Amino acid sequence: MYKPIEIADGIYSVGVRDWDIRDFHGYSTYEGTTYNAFLIPGEKNILIDTVKEKFSEEFLSNISRIIDPKDIDIVISNHTEMDHSGAIPKLMQIIGKDKPLYCSKMGAKNLKSHFNQDFNFQVVGTGDTLKVGNRTFSFLETKMLHWPDSMFTYLVEDAILFSSDAFGQHYSGDKFFDDEIGDEIIPHARKYYANILLHFSPKVQTLLKDVAKMNLKINMICPDHGIIWRDNPSKIIELYDKWSKQEPEKKVVVIFDSMLISRLWEPAISLKSETEPFLFLRQKCFTGRTVCLPILWKMPSCFPVMPLGSTIAVTNSLMMKSMMKSSRTLENIMPISFFTSLQKYRLF
Numbered sequence: 001m002y003k004p005i006e007i008a009d010g011i012y013s014v015g016v017r018d019w020d021i022r023d024f025h026g027y028s029t030y031e032g033t034t035y036n037a038f039l040i041p042g043e044k045n046i047l048i049d050t051v052k053e054k055f056s057e058e059f060l061s062n063i064s065r066i067i068d069p070k071d072i073d074i075v076i077s078n079h080t081e082m083d084h085s086g087a088i089p090k091l092m093q094i095i096g097k098d099k100p101l102y103c104s105k106m107g108a109k110n111l112k113s114h115f116n117q118d119f120n121f122q123v124v125g126t127g128d129t130l131k132v133g134n135r136t137f138s139f140l141e142t143k144m145l146h147w148p149d150s151m152f153t154y155l156v157e158d159a160i161l162f163s164s165d166a167f168g169q170h171y172s173g174d175k176f177f178d179d180e181i182g183d184e185i186i187p188h189a190r191k192y193y194a195n196i197l198l199h200f201s202p203k204v205q206t207l208l209k210d211v212a213k214m215n216l217k218i219n220m221i222c223p224d225h226g227i228i229w230r231d232n233p234s235k236i237i238e239l240y241d242k243w244s245k246q247e248p249e250k251k252v253v254v255i256f257d258s259m260l261i262s263r264l265w266e267p268a269i270s271l272k273s274e275t276e277p278f279l280f281l282r283q284k285c286f287t288g289r290t291v292c293l294p295i296l297w298k299m300p301s302c303f304p305v306m307p308l309g310s311t312i313a314v315t316n317s318l319m320m321k322s323m324m325k326s327s328r329t330l331e332n333i334m335p336i337s338f339f340t341s342l343q344k345y346r347l348f
Ligand SMILES: [Fe+2]
Pocket: 079, 081, 146, 147, 165
């Protein structure tokens, strides 16, 4: 049971813990995850995001510890993936389908087609605001981070960023905040980034630059998974900046490639091996993943000897996920994408 807590003055975390989940989007979640949702009671009672459908009852029970769920006036849906919107139909049934549901344009389209129901969608985009009593909610679309519908909601007066999947981690331990868990949470955040956002790194870079231009004060970041960043929210922003730059660290670089293009790596080996240790693993086949997988599963045996922060370069995401799944050691390793690596090493 996830007991709701007041995360800031008059703002409650009312989500649920999923202790048992061990596979999320195809990668291992050894410590489960949480589906965070936030309740801001006041002149109008506002709810930001919901939870997976199967946790609907627990979620409503959490809300009922603060207010009667039927008294919710406004729902904001930052992201329509089912881990955050699954409980929406049940919720809307209780509060009334005429209650406003704020989301992005794609969010409205997704929710409508997924649930086959027409809610009272209030479509918002970047720069739109919702003023309720003495609080102002400002919206920022974050398309493809990581879905086309994704958006952030920023609570202006409290300087709190409700960041949906961004800055999340799959962790469902007994800690709620970054200052309670310390750096132990960073490998979870890094693994999450590698699996959910790595492919969108250029977009992450653009978003971070846009947010920097806005000069937003950020006291707290509330993602939809894992702990809340309240002590030092800039730390996770700086890490996202670092990870999205995909700069390899100068330690051991493991290059694994099963594709025809593997011969392109050979110049890299000769160039870089003078300055950095390399471990080059190549499967000489042109059939890709099918043939390489048995080899892949044997690979973790070589990883314990690698220093933390070592860089793995892989040529496709399936291999990267398989690698990360096959050894917990790899949670400490930041993968980089093939083409970025080529750029960084200036081979062509
Ligand atoms: Fe998502």
